[in-house]
Every structure is written in structure tokens, then in C-alpha cells.
Amino acid sequence: MKFTYIFFLLFATTFGYSQNNDNAEKAVCTRYENGSFKETGLIKNDKLQGQWVKYSESGDAIVVGNYKDGRKEGKWLFVNENLGVITEVKYSNNEVKDIKKFLYETPTALMSYVR
Secondary structure (H helix, E strand, C coil), X not given: CHHHXXXXXXXXXXXXXXXXXXXXXXXXXXECCCCCEEEEEEEECCEEEEEEEEECCCCCEEEEEEEECCEEEEEEEEXXXXXXXXXXEEXXXXXXXXXXXXXXXXXXXXXXXXX
């Protein structure tokens, strides 16, 4: 649950909004029936933009990545808490360029891969 707050704070600091500008970034936040976050991100010019985070129903971040003009870009992290594995996938223009897997023993180890 601590990760959820950290990811949310990272997301919140990158968010900008203007109601009178068609090119403004619009925040997207979907929720599970239990009220916890399901997905958060931004849309600009009808395309996914910036950091997106997907959460488990228990509120833990399970996918963190960035979009640029609707395409996956940079480092994405996929967390499998059951196996204790973080998969890091690097994208360039929506194409996979590299994949690495890391084992972690404690939740704090996860944060070292988020940067």
C-alpha cells in the first residue's frame, strides 16, 4: 500500500490541467468497485501521455510506464507480487527494445527500480 501512495505522489506532481485549452492534459482515474484506484494517467490531444499506473484491487501499483503521443516510451515496470518478480521492459516508439527481470525480497527493493 505504501507504493500506491508513492506512485500517486509521483503521478500528481506531473499533472497539469487547463479547462479552456483543447490541448490541455486531462487526468484519467478509474476505480474498482471497492473504491481503490484501478488506473491513473493523462490524455493529451486524445492520446495517452505521460506516466500511467495500473493498480491491483488491493491498491498496490502493478504496472508503471510512460506514453508519448499514445505510444509506449521508456522504462515500464510490471510487478508480479506472487512471484516476487519485477519485469522491466524498455520501449522506444511502442517497440520493445529490452527486457530484464529482477527478484525482490522486500517492498523497499521495488522502489529502486522505479527511477
